[in-house]
Amino acid sequence: MTLHFLDENQENIQWFKKHENDFIKLRQFFHENPELSKKEFTTTDKINALLESWGIKTDRSFLETGVIGLIKKGTNSKRIGLRADIDALPIDENTDLIYKSKKAGIMHACGHDGHLTMLLFAAKYLKEVADFDGEILLIFQPNEEDSAGARDFIEAGLFKKYPVDAVYAMHNFPGAEVGSLLICDGPQMAGTVGIEIDIHGIGCHAAHPYKGVDPIVTAAQVIVALQSIPTRNMPATDSVIITIGTIHGGTAHNVIPETVKLTGTLRYFDPKIRELTKQRIREITEGICTAFGARADIHLDDGYIATTNHTKETEIALKAAQTLFKSEAISTEKIPSMGAEDFGFMLADQKGAYFYIGNGPDSSSNKLHNAGFDFNDRNLLYGGAYWATLAQYYLNNAQS
Ligand SMILES: [Zn+2]
């Protein structure tokens, strides 16, 4: 086992090692009992019961699922938020694990079982052992995968009731060594816009297309032309992806249909680029439809916003990491992804940072949202110890 700790004999690390097996069992319990977004009822009950059993105050008043824990020590009014997501995915698990999902069609394929267990591990240490001056807000957030539980939590008044000086989240990262931390400033995950385009033509016999307006030929032009937006309407350094994921139209080989429906997704980092791209999608689609005698209904729905780290809070997370881990276990290389993450809503509302913990080398199954995925239990020790270190470091050192 490669150990990344600067000094393994430190008391805090000894404590985490002593309790490691209990939390491995706990993580495997959550893995065995996954629940879909907004249905994390037994997961929430279990987290709540554990927090209370350790004497940690809880608050479930915000959403139907998910729970807040509060640990206060000393007199400082500073408060740090630590967020873990708790939901699973509608995927049928394909592993031989003894703790394989007991629920057909549902599994923890994104490692949220591990995220919530790392935070529980840190919570027990912070409550029972750690020395700090201030308050820690433990955010066990539901519904990350489906429809932005982070935004729901904020809209339900989370940060109005418990404002924080900074909020942090950690996601596992297949493709980096287990226990290594990846922390960098700036954009982390992309924002999303849902694309829905209905192209209306005039249906007719396939042998007499001049008597109608063919929405299939029109749609084909639109799909190709939209791909010119990222390379011809903005600097190449501004990342944008436009993907049309579905095309539906037609009922028979010898009929030109009335309509074709296209759906897809736009991914971006900069809101100005999002607006420009939306404008170009409209102009190109409407222009082509007009030229072909067709008509378009275009719906562009803003989804997740980009997840962008704040500079000072990222630096604090890095400094905290340097007190615990050897430098070779910490990477500051930029790794923005066109994937999306609802923690962006928390970082738009409060200061903070989102970072990654390695989940081992890339393989055919070590991929997020893969039916063979499993969170690496060695990360409970590293991630649990790091959460606790970050909270203490922030409350004891950072100047607001
Ligand atoms: Zn996911």
Ligand SMILES: [Zn+2]
């Ligand atoms: Zn995830």
